[in-house]
Amino acid sequence: MLTCEWTREQGWATPLIQPYGNLSLPPSASVLHYAIECFEGLKAYKDRSGAVRLFRPELNMQRLLNSAQRLALPSFDPTELLALVEETVKTDSDWIPDQPGYSLYIRPTIIGTQESLGVSPPNKALLFVICCPVGPYYKTGFSPVNYAGGILPQTKVAPAGYQQILWLFGPDHQVTEVGTMNCFIYWTNEQDELELVTPALTDGTILPGVTRDSILELGRNWNEFKVSERTVTMQQLTRALGEGRVHEMFGAGTAAVVSPIKAIHYNGQDLQIPLDKKDPTSMAGPLAMRFWEAITMIQYGEIQHEWSVKIA
Structure with a gap:
């Protein structure tokens, strides 16, 4: 030490x-x-x-x-x-x-x-x-988690089968973070655009995560969908789920890199989040898996990249 x-x-x-x-x-x-x-x-x-x-x-x-x-x-x-x-x-x-x-x-x-x-x-x-x-964070492969919406301590929601807290902010219930991870939503937005969105850093409530920044930069470099940092409310998310416009949700952080989300308990109701619409047996969505593979390959030097710093 x-x-x-x-x-x-x-x-x-x-x-x-x-x-x-x-x-x-x-x-x-x-x-x-x-x-x-x-x-x-x-x-x-x-x-x-x-x-x-x-x-x-x-x-x-x-x-x-x-x-x-x-x-x-x-x-x-x-x-x-x-x-x-x-x-x-x-x-x-x-x-x-x-x-x-x-x-x-x-x-x-x-x-x-x-x-x-x-x-x-x-x-x-x-x-x-x-x-x-x-x-490995997932010893036997990806294991998606349930997030309980609200501010109750995690110990109170764990007996109901929820592994994490989805933290909401303000009277309009803005989505902020999942446990200690940044939160990402991949959906078709109200303008009919494919979009990866995560809360912005502007008001100081969101952790400027290194994995978060890496996902945003990779997504923008791929140039296959819109990448946004902006406010998303639970009302918007609930409506998008009802209209079938949500494709994936996941948390991102140092420990897991990405952590797929399969359900959110909100207002007394379980909102089911799709993982892979083409493969109901999948434990992670294709975009979450793609980010995980890209970042871990850089981390372990499988891909030569400026983000990987060789020290010994």
Whole structure:
């Protein structure tokens, strides 16, 4: 693991790569009382030749900087942090599985460690990076999930068979995110256009996901359907389902890349989402599968692409 302390008086100390171990924090540390912390999540992959690769890591470093600045945590140079992350991953490279679908999860984190009770910008902070081997999100292939619309805790909807929460916003029930993933709808819109749509980033409620950005860029490069970032409400989605205009829905994020959605419970009713209209036995729609294949092939170096950064 990597650790690096910061104080307002002296700035960043010398980073230290050391074996994984416990952190020592005072009970009054600001992170424990006011949740002054932020973190990132990315993965390291081994390609067929055994080389270690990261997927668009500069975006994660910039996003962590944005989060830190928003929380009045110390600033840093994203390029320098990426170099530290790369060195940490190289040190832990023996922990990166070499089977397809496996990877090393990387969690850079910054926490406020000021010893005082009171809400204020911390004068002390700690940056640390930990890593953990992870397997395929779907061990036996795609497994679509049900999302329960609303704001009830996931623990309350799990007994009814729903694996995630579909978060809605505002009186018009705008679709926002699914659990911790960005949400995508592939449909024929009201103008009779094939469209891939996801909520926009304009108001700060939507996570600027790296996978989200990758899907949008791939879709625009394919130039086979309209790609939009805009508001979609549950009323619009329900009407489109009733008219047979919805082709697929899926979540997108680092852990699963894409996660197909097959049902949404909304207003006391299960709305059935098509997966593959041509194959009722399919567990993922053709577009979701296409995005998954394109991104994972880049991640594992099967396709040479600027998004895949070879570090060792």
